[in-house]
Amino acid sequence: MSKQFCIKPAGDSALLVQLGNEISPVLNAKVRALNLALQHSPIEGIIETVPAYCSLLVCFDPLKVDPLQLEEEIKRAIQSTTQHIFSKPTVTVIPVCYGGDLGPDLEFVSDYCKLPPEEVIALHSAPNYLIYMLGFTPGFPYLGGMNPCIATPRLENPRTKIPAGSVGIAGEQTGIYPIESPGGWRIIGRTPIKVYDPFRDPPVLFSAGNYLRFQPITLQEYEKTEIQVKLGTYEAQTYQLEEGGQL
């Protein structure tokens, strides 16, 4: 791993470990490797970590561990992650009903990008999106890999209520709203599945370092899946990606 990292205090109970300053799958994999290394090391006093694109926030209990000592342990962990090999990543399939009442901004995106709605849907549902990190609100995936042809600016006046499951575009980003929240994303569709459910283990269907794929479904399929989700009989579809996850 490169020596270009820095560790800065983020208050009296957290250290920010900055491993670089760009959004790239390789750098993000280093963040995840360090996170795993810290999880498996017996350092006392770490409460939790927040992995992000190119940094890791390490929250600790200053009554249990001295930040200087923790910093040394983190440096050691960074050195030890040079050879980390991840297990093969998985792809979670997210069924999405595009357009209509569930995706009120599909038309706008289509007009803005000068592409027919079917083409917007095809481009949006083609890639496997890398989940760089989860954050902001519970289960919100920061995704990479959207086709720039469908990039659309945010709404000028954010909506006060966007239903859970809404799939949207904001600039060159795409994502899913796991919980009802206000927001300015262009909503192009909605998934009937619960990407986040606090009463399920695990509460979030997917994790950082893995991939998402959007699968277009009809309104009828949406309604059918919605019932299955309510009855608790719906099983999320996942499959393994063949490419290796070596750092």
Next chain:
Amino acid sequence: MPTVFEVLSPGFLTTVQDEGRFGHRSIGMPIAGALDQYSYRVANLLVGNDRNAACLEITFLGPTLKVLGSAMIALTGGAFQATLNDKPLPQWQAVEVKENDIITVSQVATGFRGYLAVAGGFDVPSVMGSRSTYLRGKIGGFEGRPLQAGDKLKIGLPLQDAQPYTGKLIPSEYIPKYDASGIVTLRVIMGPQEDCFSQKGLQDFLMSTYTVTSESDRMGCRLEGTPVEHLSKDHAQIISDGIPLGAVQIPGDGMPIIMLADGQTTGGYPKIATVCTVDLPLVSQCKPGDKVHFLEITQDEAISLLKEQEDKLHKLQLMLTPDASSPARHFRVMVESRYFDVWVEER
């Protein structure tokens, strides 16, 4: 039959909170929990609870509760006009309540939030390891929402016979004073992104006074005043990273936001500084219109302050322990018709 508190009126915003929901920030789940952890802990200490028992967080205007059964309560935090059956309810001490008693917590006089603990804690289901209400996620606490009239809150079993705690006063140095007319000093540790700001921006941040706005909530305390200048327009955003509790974010408009317990776990605004843990309770006791200013300290100093506070709370716990062999014993003495509380320690 377990004791039940029936909500006759909920107040402005009353939620069930505990220490917080830890270990899930990596999936975007905020900590939630009591904003003023100091008042929350003292309230639990007073009624003999363990430190993670769920209590009510009261905001600005408190609830009216009817007691069905009997219990021991303690109200801490801001100075509220509170009554028990129309008689003044003393704060910062344990008080016994009985069947059909009415607890009324009216408007706050100084401070902004209160904590009502009950021996045994409020018995709501634990969600992802915590009883705290996370309002935006609609989970935890009482059905994931603020209390409403008609709600019936069950009380858990007290840890021990809390009887001897009744009426025990705590030394006045343990009771924070929230002076509405003054300027609250918030001690901060600079960074992690102080290099996103111009020299002028850093100076303004530390030298000027900021006013708490009415848009503040459990997610963040929003301030207005001299805008904090970024180094350039490009420095007004960063690649999203983790947000620690108490982080002071500076969005494009230059107005600081202190991130609180329900705040987002990650974000793309640079963080100029982080409020030290012992001063976070002060932030949560600020109401709209209150004034704050920031004072830079080191991480070492902040940790020393936290250790001092821990020692102080540990001493308080010993004072309150009903065990006769405890190092401190409490006597109330009357001298020239004034009461004095005296603690005697054996050495």
